[in-house]
């Protein structure tokens with residue numbers, strides 16, 4: 044089987060890329076390992092930056108978002124020196140987020156892609172990308188019935204995430220993997236309860252960080268900084284809510300609205316960047332290109348931006364033989380990636396007293412707690428600092 048462009052993965056990166064290529068009349072196919080139901084129901088953060096909304100608007104992909112999304116422009120910080128709120132939507136250039144569960148956005152994108160006749164194969168796992176450094180790359184896949192198949196293409200777009208086949212197919216030495224461990228671990232919780240705050244809540248406490256992020260009117264996401272190595276089910280629900288109340292200083296600011304914990308997951312805050320993002324006819328976008336720690340909710344926004352940049356470059360190459368966009372793709376996207384990594388690193392150290400090199404809170408944590416407290420006070424008192432924060436918090 045063949046296509047001019049074979050896209051691996053139907054997440055935000057792969058779907059936006061497929062849609063824009065199809066709209067440009069390019070012959071493409073998306074190969075997705077999971078089922079359609081899984082892709083459309085996988086709950087993920089939905090914090091869309093203004094630039095993401097602009098891209099979706101520009102291509103007529105934002106109807107669902109405007110109908111079902113909610114504007115969001117405030118963060119609330121709770122620290123030992125008191126509580127303060129940043130109305131980041133009124134700072135810097137006034138950018139706000141749209142909160143729209145990612146599974147809803149992915150469902151909108153997928154429905155639109157199918158409506159315009161887009162080709163996609165579910166239950167089709169890419170195993171390897173072959174001959175990427177040639178003008179005739181191919182993708183070996185495993186079909187739903189286990190049968191091996193091969194797709195030939197002119198270009199392959201690796202949008203299959205951090206564990207996908209695209210990354211695995213890069214020959215050793217062809218790219219550099221810059222990996223960084225922030226030295227922090229989170230217990231992520233999904234609670235069956237409405238939000239307790241009308242803002243994103245960041246609590247900084249001597250016992251560790253706690254976070255509150257609205258998802259929908261029915262479920263709310265909470266995070267607890269967690270001892271690395273401790274399993275997610277180590278604490279009973281009661282103890283988790285008591286710890287959240289403690290770190291969010293419920294005694295001063297009011298109790299959290301408790302509810303059943305629907306999901307728990309422990310994950311280390313790490314990040315990485317692959318450079319360059321191109322190897323011959325193979326291009327990486329989204330998590331396949333770079334992983335960010337979740338502290339500033341930038342992953343999906345970067346994925347959409349990279350997809351738009353790659354779609355334009357591929358369309359120029361395939362319709363006009365102009366490969367300038369493809370030649371510039373990696374450097375252009377890496378500039379956005381490093382800026383997002385820099386801010387996410389700063390944000391991670393703002394919320395957890397960890398050193399730059401991320402060796403964990405143990406090493407000299409008194410010193411880093413002092414730095415952290417100073418940063419929080421600057422954020423509370425300096426308008427210039429607040430503008431810088433707002434510009435980077437929503438910027439992509």
Ligand code: APR
Nearest residue numbers: 052054055056075076168169203204207208329330342343
């Ligand atoms: N073959 C085919 N599909 C694959 C393979 C494979 N070998 N491996 C992974 N996939 C699919 C996954 O099932 C998933 O649907 O690739 C898709 C990758 O999607 P995401 O993980 O969502 O990655 P991306 O599109 O880069 O989005 C990046 O969005 O998911 C959020 O916040 C998350 O930062 C992330 C951002």
